[in-house]
Amino acid sequence: QVQLVQSGAEVKKPGASVKVSCKASGYTFTSYDINWVRQATGQGLEWMGWMNPNSGNTGYAQKFQGRVTMTRNTSISTAYMELSSLRSEDTAVYYCARAVVTGADYWGQGTLVTVSS
Amino acid sequence: DIQMTQSPSSLSASVGDRVTITCQASQDISNYLNWYQQKPGKAPKLLIYDASNLETGVPSRFSGSGSGTDFTFTISSLQPEDIATYYCQQYDNPWTFGQGTKVEIK
Numbered sequence: 029q030v031q032l033v034q035s036g037a038e039v040k041k042p043g044a045s046v047k048v049s050c051k052a053s054g055y056t057f058t059s060y061d062i063n064w065v066r067q068a069t070g071q072g073l074e075w076m077g078w079m080n081p082n083s084g085n086t087g088y089a090q091k092f093q094g095r096v097t098m099t100r101n102t103s104i105s106t107a108y109m110e111l112s113s114l115r116s117e118d119t120a121v122y123y124c125a126r127a128v129v130t131g132a133d134y135w136g137q138g139t140l141v142t143v144s145s
Numbered sequence: 146d147i148q149m150t151q152s153p154s155s156l157s158a159s160v161g162d163r164v165t166i167t168c169q170a171s172q173d174i175s176n177y178l179n180w181y182q183q184k185p186g187k188a189p190k191l192l193i194y195d196a197s198n199l200e201t202g203v204p205s206r207f208s209g210s211g212s213g214t215d216f217t218f219t220i221s222s223l224q225p226e227d228i229a230t231y232y233c234q235q236y237d238n239p240w241t242f243g244q245g246t247k248v249e250i251k
Contacts, residue, residue, distance in 0.1 A: 131234060
């Protein structure tokens with residue numbers, strides 16, 4: 029069965045970077061884009077960007093341009109999202125999601141990133 | 146970017162009631178509209194894709210309609226397990242989500 033398993037919770041200081049992983053199984057990793065969506069506590073869903081695991085091509089939301097980098101390691105079917113220059117407003121649960129033409133059909137369990145001095 | 150305006154932000158209804166949520170896009174998105182259900186502490190779950198198509202395994206009491214800029218999501222008979230927050234999402238490039246509707250039992 030399709031699964032996306034994310035890395036564990038992180039606590040970071042302001043100004044630091046965080047790298048969240050998303051390991052895919054149950055399907056051909058290079059056949060579907062991976063999108064990243066975040067959700068601050070009690071807030072809605074915010075799309076961050078996408079990555080094509082086959083080509084490595086990416087597209088980022090304007091809000092995160094210059095601070096986010098999405099990469100992959102196809103040999104271990106894992107996608108990564110790195111966010112730099114962290115601030116308190118980046119405290120949120122970060123989700124990876126497999127994208128089909130019509131949206132996101134499978135999601136990771138989420139990774140809580142806490143930014144605190 | 147395309148903005149999605151979802152309403153209401155919350156609602157309270159009785160078991161068995163018909164529940165309706167609306168979503169309006171800031172420009173024509175054809176039928177590029179999904180609906181997700183999110184329960185506390187869980188990832189969103191896709192319920193409806195292409196505005197009106199039920200994802201496999203989703204109960205038939207959930208439905209969606211609309212095209213262009215105006216969309217509707219309906220639960221025909223609210224069940225206790227439907228307590229959740231529901232989001233619309235347009236998937237024209239890039240993705241954007243509505244603000245969410247929290248559904249509670251009266």
